[in-house]
Structures are given as structure tokens and as C-alpha cells.
Amino acid sequence: MAIILDHVNYIYDEGTPFSRYALKDICLQIPDGQFIGVIGHTGSGKSTLMQHLNGLIKATEGSIYFNGEDIYDSDFDKKKLRSKVGLVFQYPEHQLFEVDVFSDVCFGPRNLGLDKKEVELRAFDALRKVGLPQDLYYQSPFELSGGQKRRVAIAGVLAMKPDVLILDEPTAGLDPKGRVEILEQIKNLQTESGMTIILVSHSMEDVAEYVDRILVMNEGSIIYDDVPGEIFKHYRELEEMGLSAPQVTYVMHALRESGIPVSGDVTTLEEAVEEITRVIGSSH
Amino acid sequence: MLRDITIGQYYQTESVIHRLDPRVKLGGTLLYIISLFCFKNIGGYFLAALFLAIVIRLSKVPFKFMVKGMRAILFLLLITVAFNLFLTPGEPLITLWKLHITKEGLWLAFTMAVRLSLLIVGSSVMTLTTTPNHLTDGMEKMLQPLRIFKVPVHEVAMMMSIALRFIPILLEETDKIMKAQIARGADFESGNLIKKAKALVPLLVPLFISAFRRANDLAMAMEARCYRGGEGRTKMKPLIYHKRDYVAYICLGLYMVVSIVVGRL
Numbered sequence: 001m002a003i004i005l006d007h008v009n010y011i012y013d014e015g016t017p018f019s020r021y022a023l024k025d026i027c028l029q030i031p032d033g034q035f036i037g038v039i040g041h042t043g044s045g046k047s048t049l050m051q052h053l054n055g056l057i058k059a060t061e062g063s064i065y066f067n068g069e070d071i072y073d074s075d076f077d078k079k080k081l082r083s084k085v086g087l088v089f090q091y092p093e094h095q096l097f098e099v100d101v102f103s104d105v106c107f108g109p110r111n112l113g114l115d116k117k118e119v120e121l122r123a124f125d126a127l128r129k130v131g132l133p134q135d136l137y138y139q140s141p142f143e144l145s146g147g148q149k150r151r152v153a154i155a156g157v158l159a160m161k162p163d164v165l166i167l168d169e170p171t172a173g174l175d176p177k178g179r180v181e182i183l184e185q186i187k188n189l190q191t192e193s194g195m196t197i198i199l200v201s202h203s204m205e206d207v208a209e210y211v212d213r214i215l216v217m218n219e220g221s222i223i224y225d226d227v228p229g230e231i232f233k234h235y236r237e238l239e240e241m242g243l244s245a246p247q248v249t250y251v252m253h254a255l256r257e258s259g260i261p262v263s264g265d266v267t268t269l270e271e272a273v274e275e276i277t278r279v280i281g282s283s284h
Numbered sequence: 285m286l287r288d289i290t291i292g293q294y295y296q297t298e299s300v301i302h303r304l305d306p307r308v309k310l311g312g313t314l315l316y317i318i319s320l321f322c323f324k325n326i327g328g329y330f331l332a333a334l335f336l337a338i339v340i341r342l343s344k345v346p347f348k349f350m351v352k353g354m355r356a357i358l359f360l361l362l363i364t365v366a367f368n369l370f371l372t373p374g375e376p377l378i379t380l381w382k383l384h385i386t387k388e389g390l391w392l393a394f395t396m397a398v399r400l401s402l403l404i405v406g407s408s409v410m411t412l413t414t415t416p417n418h419l420t421d422g423m424e425k426m427l428q429p430l431r432i433f434k435v436p437v438h439e440v441a442m443m444m445s446i447a448l449r450f451i452p453i454l455l456e457e458t459d460k461i462m463k464a465q466i467a468r469g470a471d472f473e474s475g476n477l478i479k480k481a482k483a484l485v486p487l488l489v490p491l492f493i494s495a496f497r498r499a500n501d502l503a504m505a506m507e508a509r510c511y512r513g514g515e516g517r518t519k520m521k522p523l524i525y526h527k528r529d530y531v532a533y534i535c536l537g538l539y540m541v542v543s544i545v546v547g548r549l
Contacts, residue, residue, distance in 0.1 A: 051463065054467060056463050056466060056467060079469060079471075082466065082467055082468075082469060083469060086467070087464075087467040089460065089463070089464045089467070092464065094460075094461065094464075094490055094493075094494055095461055095464040095465060095468075095486075095490050096490065097485065097486045097489035097490050107465075107468055107469075107470075107486065108468040108469050111468060111469030111470055111471065112469055142493070156468055157467070157468060160468065160469065
């Protein structure tokens with residue numbers, strides 16, 4: 001049970017003078033239950049790559065296997081793939097259309113052809129998982145706040161019960177509190193229901209804190225693919241790509257340069273506190 | 285999936301046609317379209333096609349792009365041809381059941397198809413080589429005399445430029461929403477007509493909302509920059525005729541003269 005990408009290439013506007021590589025020779029394995037962060041500059045191919053994973057875009061070259069089946073086979077059920085690989089787009093609240101929140105969340109499971117009871121059960125379950133207050137279920141989605149709308153939109157995808165959940169910048173435009181809440185709930189989805197999560201983000205802090213593995217993309221290729229601690233050791237190279245490491249990484253490296261023997265692969269604030277206390281404790 | 289529509293899309297490159305004053309291009313296109321509908325013999329259409337081919341060559345826009353725009357009106361073209369072919373009274377050539385293909389009908393269908401194709405390609409040349417802003421600038425300047433009759437020329441031009449500007453944005457938005465709904469299992473392709481129409485609701489509602497939101501944001505942004513309509517407004521890049529524009533006018537004049545001679549207007 002996994003997604004495997006084998007030498008995937010994608011060319012935008014093929015055959016026109018605007019044609020350019022959006023993805024270049026991507027080879028990737030996504031095992032079950034992992035929390036993966038994808039970072040990269042705007043236009044690095046992150047979103048394009050994500051849309052390949054559920055078959056919305058067809059690769060110009062290369063193959064993608066979902067649970068051992070080639071998704072480009074003519075008899076492969078694309079609809080089933082889309083229910084198994086849920087994709088939450090950037091600003092997903094822009095896709096809301098129903099008269100009330102609950103019906104909107106029902107849209108996905110209803111499209112799967114489930115019976116009414118199962119559809120409603122799934123919708124309730126999904127809304128509960130994203131932590132939306134119950135009194136909002138029958139309100140118009142357009143009257144909610146930005147953060148609430150986003151939860152509804154995420155619930156709309158969750159209600160399809162995907163095995164893999166891809167979120168493209170789920171925290172863009174939210175305030176710090178809303179960001180933490182959404183990310184915490186996403187993390188819970190992974191730990192409680194064993195879902196594979198792919199999180200596309202600009203924010204290094206978000207990525208470093210939650211994910212098990214980071215993919216760094218630049219100009220359509222995957223440059224680094226490793227655990228957060230290892231990735232942020234390349235903070236100088238990341239900066240050249242217009243990215244950065246979490247702020248604590250800079251602090252730790254500055255401490256090392258001034259002669260304090262702290263470890264360099266610290267990526268979150270808690271780890272940093274622990275590491276600094278350890279070093280101070282041992283020097284006494 | 286919606287990238288194929290080229291109407292109102294600018295093709296960025298360096299060419300003589302791109303650098304021409306928009307007024308020349310507008311006037312030229314208008315003249316060209318009028319000429320298409322005045323030709324009475326086949327020679328005229330050859331001339332028009334030749335003229336267009338030269339302009340396309342000069343514009344350095346790949347021919348493929350022009351044909352892409354044609355795809356959108358293919359259906360309209362087929363209907364026009366079919367109606368003219370079967371419903372023109374005259375000397376019957378072939379009879380299929382109750383329908384007659386007449387000699388007149390054949391000629392009419394042919395000329396109609398050629399006219400429409402040249403018209404679409406001709407106007408695509410204009411939109412592909414002129415930015416929407418330039419185009420409306422030209423239009424505003426050309427229609428300036430109408431202000432005597434209290435026609436709000438500037439406002440109309442502004443509305444047009446905004447409308448043109450919004451076409452690619454809304455297309456992109458449609459593409460995005462469509463993908464988002466497909467990701468939620470929506471099906472826009474299968475089913476009968478009613479089912480298909482119903483399937484459009486999840487697409488159209490978010491699209492309208494986003495269009496209104498964008499319109500509102502734009503109005504706000506214009507307001508914040510103290511936009512008050514055309515009164516006393518100056519241009520950063522006023523339109524000025526250059527030598528090449530006069531040359532283009534002379535070429536157009538020549539085309540007119542030759543087409544009058546060839547097409548016996």
C-alpha cells in the first residue's frame with residue numbers, strides 16, 4: 001500500500017513556445033501512514049506534483065502506481081483513486097457552494113454513490129474531526145469566518161474517507177491560532193486514523209514541527225528528500241533557493257559557531273530548549 | 285482543459301504588428317471585416333487570405349494559435365454551413381430525401397465558411413498582438429468624438445478593458461474549481477443533459493461568488509486610488525502615431541484599392 005512515482009515528467013503547454021518543464025524526472029515513494037512535508041518556492045512544481053497524485057493531471061512521461069496499480073491504465077478507476085487520495089486545494093473555501101455546511105460536506109461522499117445514511121454519517125464524522133462547532137452545521141458556508149470555511153472545505157474531502165490526504169497550503173491566510181489548530185487536527189488524523197498526510201507549505205516552522213519527512217522542490221525537481229533535521233542542515237542551500245530553515249536552526253548554528261557544542265539538527269523550539277539545557281547542564 | 289480558448293489572449297513576442305498603434309490595428313480589422321462581406325467573387329477571398337497570411341507572418345505568432353481560436357466557433361461554423369447548404373433555394377445538384385443541395389447553396393455555404401474563418405482569424409490577429417489595455421486605449425481614442433453626444437466613452441472603454449482582463453482570470457478560476465470538485469468526486473462529463481446541467485451547480489456557484497468578490501475588490505482598489513472616471517485623467521503612455529503606423533495605413537489603403545479592383549465591390 002503506497003504511492004510510487006517512476007520518472008515522472010510534466011511539460012506545461014507542450015508544443016507551444018511557452019512550453020516548459022513543470023516536473024523533471026520525479027522518482028518518489030510514499031509509504032502508508034507517513035506525514036510528509038513538501039516545501040519549495042512558488043512555481044517550483046509542488047502543486048503540479050500534488051495534482052498528479054490523484055490523477056487530475058496526466059504526466060507527460062513516466063508512471064504512477066497506487067497500491068501496485070498503474071493509474072494510467074485504461075481500465076483503472078480514476079474516481080476510486082480520487083476517493084482514496086483526497087486533495088485539498090489552496091484556498092479550498094473557494095469551492096464551497098451548497099446552501100448549508102452539512103450538505104456541502106455531503107457532496108463528496110454522495111458522489112461516491114453511497115446511501116444517504118452512510119453519507120450523513122461520514123459528513124458528521126468529518127465535521128467532528130475538523131473541530132467545527134455543532135451549531136454551525138446548518139448555517140450557510142458563506143457566513144462563516146475564513147478559518148471555519150477552511151475547516152468545512154477540509155471536512156468535505158475528509159468525508160470521502162481517503163487513505164492519503166494532500167493539503168496544499170492549508171494554513172495560508174490564517175491567523176497564528178487558526179494555523180496551529182488546523183495543523184494539530186491534521187496531525188491527529190495521522191496519529192489516530194493512520195492516514196498518510198502530505199502537507200505542502202511555505203512555512204518552515206509548520207513543516208519542521210509536524211512532519212516525519214521533507215521533500216524540497218526547486219524548478220520541478222526534488223532536491224532533498226530526508227528527515228527535517230537533515231534537511232535544515234542545508235540551510236545555506238535552502239536560502240539560495242529562496243527558502244529558509246526554521247528560526248531555531250539559525251540560533252543553534254550561531255551558538256555552534258560561537259563555540260557552544262549544541263547539536264545542529266534541531267528543528268523545533270522544544271528540541272532547542274532541551275538541547276541547550278543539556279549542553280549547559282553538562283558544562284557545569 | 286480550458287486553456288484552448290485564445291479569444292482575448294495576448295501572445296507576447298516582438299514584431300512589427302505588435303508595435304503598431306492599436307488604432308491602426310482596430311481600424312484595419314474593421315476595414316478587413318467589411319471587405320470580407322463585400323467580395324462577390326472568389327478572387328476577393330484569395331486576396332483577403334493572402335493579406336491575412338502576410339500579416340500573420342509579420343506578427344510572428346504561430347499559425348497554430350489562430351487555429352486554436354477557430355476551435356471555439358467550429359460548431360457555429362458547421363451549423364451555418366449546413367443551413368446554407370440545404371436551405372438555399374435554386375438549381376438542385378444532389379437530393380437527399382427532402383433536402384436539396386443547390387448550386388447557389390453550395391456557393392453560399394462556401395463563402396460563409398470562408399468569411400467566418402477569415403473573420404475569426406483576422407480578429408484573433410488583433411487580439412493576439414495587442415494587449416487588452418492597448419486595445420481599449422485605442423478604442424477610447426477612436427471613439428472620442430462620440431463624447432459630443434454624451435456617450436461615456438472612457439467608462440465604456442474601462443469596462444471593456446476590465447472585462448477582457450477578467451477572461452483569463454475567470455478561466456483559470458474555472459479550471460481550479462473544476463479540479464477541486466473533481467477531486468471531491470464530481471463528474472462533469474457523463475450523464476444526460478439534465479444531469480450535466482445539474483453537475484454544473486458546484487462549478488457555477490463558486491465561480492459567481494469569486495467573480496463578485498473580485499469585482500468588489502477591484503472596485504475597492506480603484507476607489508482607493510481615487511479613480512473618478514475619465515474627467516481630467518491623463519495617460520502615462522499616450523498614443524502617438526509613428527512612421528510605421530503611417531506605412532501601415534498606406535498598406536491598408538492599398539489593400540482597399542486592390543480589393544475594390546479584384547472583388548468588384
